[in-house]
Amino acid sequence: MMRITMIGTGYVGLVSGACFSDFGHDVICVDKDAAKIEKLEAGVMPIYEPGLDALVATNVKAGRLSFTTDLAAGVADADAVFIAVGTPSRRGDGHADLSYVYAASEEIAKAVKGKTVIVTKSTVPVGTGDEVERIMREGAPGKEIYVCSNPEFLREGAAIDDFKRPDRVVVGTEEEAAKEVMRAIYRPLYLNRSPILFTARRTSELIKYAANAFLATKITFINEIADLCEAVGANVQDVSRGIGLDGRIGAKFLHAGPGYGGSCFPKDTLALLKTADDYDTPVRIVEAVVQVNDARKRAMGRKVIKAMGGDVRGKTVGILGLTFKPNTDDMRDAPSLAVIQALQDAGATVKAHDPEGVEQAAKVLKDVEFVADPYAAADGADALVIVTEWDAYRALDLARLKGLLKTPVLVDLRNIYPIDEAEKAGFDYTSVGRGNGLVGELAKAEG
Structure with missing residues (x-):
């Protein structure tokens, strides 16, 4: 069992968090939107995805899945923190708006305590992980922090099955300590023989866009x-x-x-x-x-x-x-x-x-x-x-x-x-x- 914190309860964050908890991990989903968190705690889903409401309810009842607006508390004891905030097209130029990713990174840096793997689950342009790592180094100097990329490949309408039976899991890191944590997180997929492809971080970021x-x-x-x-x-x-x-x-x-x-x-x-x-x-x-x-x-x-x-x-x-x-x-x-x-x-x-x-x-x-x-x-x-x-x-x-x-x-x-x-x-x-x-x-x- 790994302790996972998911920053963002949008499509990617909520589906990923619910599925990780269904694997047996302890998952905390964090969102700044208090109204959304209240609804999630009441079992009301912010998106329509077949089977998601039942999956969330089952794992909340089992004590493996919880929701909070308190990022610091959610991050403090995590083995891995997934950044799953939005990266919409920026108005005017089409670039991905990374302001939410960087803002989350700054908050995470202040809250981490022990060894932590920071995972960019959001779809981000090549080189974003480098900037997230810089933010971590400045915000949490001397702490054992590893930044890796783990893009999602979920189809809306079939996301739960895609998560549990993926064609592949892509992880961008060259740090053995980070690989060890990511292998443990995805170990439940072993019986499905889903391949885990480890690459350099920039390669992982580009794989998502190229696909x-x-x-x-x-x-x-x-x-x-x-x-x-x-x-x-x-x-x-x-x-x-x-x-x-x-x-x-x-x-x-x-x-x-x-x-x-x-x-x-x-x-x-x-x-x-x-x-x-x-x-x-x-x-x-x-x-x-x-x-x-x-x-x-x-x-x-x-x-x-x-x-x-x-x-x-x-x-x-x-x-x-x-x-x-x-x-x-x-x-x-x-x-x-x-x-x-x-x-x-x-x-x-x-x-x-x-x-x-x-x-x-x-x-x-x-x-x-x-x-x-x-x-x-x-x-x-x-x-x-x-x-x-x-x-x-x-x-x-x-x-x-x-x-x-x-x-x-x-x-x-x-x-x-x-x-x-x-x-x-x-x-x-x-x-x-x-x-x-x-x-x-x-x-x-x-x-």
Whole structure:
């Protein structure tokens, strides 16, 4: 059993802390937000993540997991202190805002007593660990402190399983004392044979950014191929399967859609670009990925308008799915934001449904009517648009939907319905990259 303190109870900190405690470690989660800590102590989660509430409740009851606003007390006896505070994109230049990381480091330096490993769990640019170490040396001179990097690779919506059954655990340190502590912390993963990759600290920091940039590139690549498929009359789902079966490519992240969003890919690709620029080593592929993805989300709004005949002024559009992906309430950089903005700018009225994201969506969307179920979104609307592929939308009663809509326009930006099924139900159906272009036009001409 190790004594672990987690600074920050956001997505990474709370999930990591809960999972570490479930491994049998003694975990204290620290946050400056007293209201958040009160809610956590009452069993109210600040985020939606499947299974997290039960995991927290079990380990709080077992006495392995606790919450506090007192950083000094939480850090004093810890074997390892994980920094899991936010690193959002800094306004104006896209650099990662490290002010929270450095502020936490200064407080930690004042509170540590004995041998302590300080772990940057937050996603931070290359060299951040060096600065954290400098802060520790100045704030806690003569104390046995080791600073290492341990980036997270959690998928929102599947974070607990990802934490307990990871593809790999990356730890950036060359200090044997720190390696010993990190091995002990992750020893419960031994039976799962999850590899622990020890690297230099700067290498570990870069692995996280490189991984996310590569995944963002795969998404953006298949989205551009989807556009080509539409133009030539090919099916992007078959193309994805055809290339994904190649073991060198792999099938994951090859699903065409409205572009990536969320808390990681948008800010991490920008931060990588800024780091590359600082070191005069441009990464042109990632530059293109960021530009194409930003343009794509706006283009999806135009795609909906085109499917509705080119003019949406005075019309109502039903939106299914607001969060950037299913099984989360995260609205950060969600494609729905750009789609809805484009529709509203063109004069449309929007009403929307999401199984978990309405509370967060209401904070960032204006003049949108939020409804209780998918059918209410369709009722009286001139078109229905699927933006997020929640399971709740995968087996809707298409006949009922068609009956509720003023006009039978269905725009499926996630390709969750077979074309023949949607058309058989009587919809004027538009999807992404599935032969909406040349072949469809030829078929109409021949007909």
